[in-house]
Amino acid sequence: MLDKDAHSHHISQQFNTELDAVKTHMMEMGGLVEKQVSDAVFSILNADSGMAETVKERDKLINAMEVSVDDECARILARRQPAASDLRLVIAISKAVNDLERIGDEAGKIATQALALAEAGEPSKGSVEIRMIGEHVGRMVHDALDAFARLDVDKALEVAREDKLVDAEYGTAMRSVMTYMMEDPRSISSMLNVLWSLRSLERVGDHARNIAEHVIYLVKGKNVRHVGLTELAKHVEQ
């Protein structure tokens, strides 16, 4: 799967079709998860309870997609006993759908906070922070999936770098939230909704980075979990 020629090594054309199919299913799931994140952020910024309910409902579909792709991976491992880059592809897909499912969970949690905030009906401080970090991590998820589709390790490295920036933005946002709470203790309840939403967005960034790491594993054959950015860059250059 690393390039078109690799396909010719497979004895079975059917096997190629299976590998293409599982990758396509993962990318479809990825597209839906991307939409979940942006819809969840929209629902909280616009106090749109209807949209928030839709996001929560759609999370079940994403859970089902994870189980389905994961089972597909296990079947390929059992029947085809793939080796080398095909094996890495199956392992990377299996790990990536797990991260996608967790991103979906975080989108669902943001939708829950959106419902609570919409019910309280107060215009809440913290929207600026949610919008900024929301857009940032949304872009990261998109880029991580793009890197996976194109086997683009440079783009994957970029996603890992962006995650550092998100962490810094998140730290700043948290300090603002704490200040708002102290200035106006009556806002504590709604600021906690904002706090959990920001937290979920920060987690989305972490999972986008994980997906980027799976791309590097897939292309370079090297497990880069828990490796710092400098060393990550070295693996990509090699």
Add this chain to the structure above:
Amino acid sequence: MLDKDAHSHHISQQFNTELDAVKTHMMEMGGLVEKQVSDAVFSILNADSGMAETVKERDKLINAMEVSVDDECARILARRQPAASDLRLVIAISKAVNDLERIGDEAGKIATQALALAEAGEPSKGSVEIRMIGEHVGRMVHDALDAFARLDVDKALEVAREDKLVDAEYGTAMRSVMTYMMEDPRSISSMLNVLWSLRSLERVGDHARNIAEHVIYLVKGKNVRHVGLTELAKHVEQ
């Protein structure tokens, strides 16, 4: 690996040794992760900065263990091309070490909150809740690992059930934390440390449940992610 007789089916004694080794390495990692959770809880309850630092430092070792076991799993898949219950064992171990690593992360986060609280030097409300939920999820991690070691699906189901109780305890604790904040806005900063610690403990419970689900997958051959408790019980009975 499901029972001793299954071993005799393997052409290679070396293969049995490899499967036993990877399972042992996972269990070793599990033992250390269990200790991390209880040490992290101890550090926050006793304002023990030294212990908190130790927990944070030891998390690196846990990360390294995850990468090592995960690589072992990939090597077995590549070289041995396991089938049936052996394949499920390798898949389950690979997923379980991922959950163990995340439990380790949460222990590290609790240690970070412990350091912040110890520095602030105030005796903090919320200790009762941290102690109770901490002991509860610590037991769940222990039982989930035990269920894995013994392939005990009943015990695994019990862990999944406990997770529901932890979620309820967590909801109650969160409401208390919010009340403390509103009663005394000067405590907001330290109560946020308590809040993040409780959140981490709740996540530990989620990961223990995940490990329990991997046990059910391993023994029953059925992917039970995102399945409710009632249906989970049915799979176990089958």
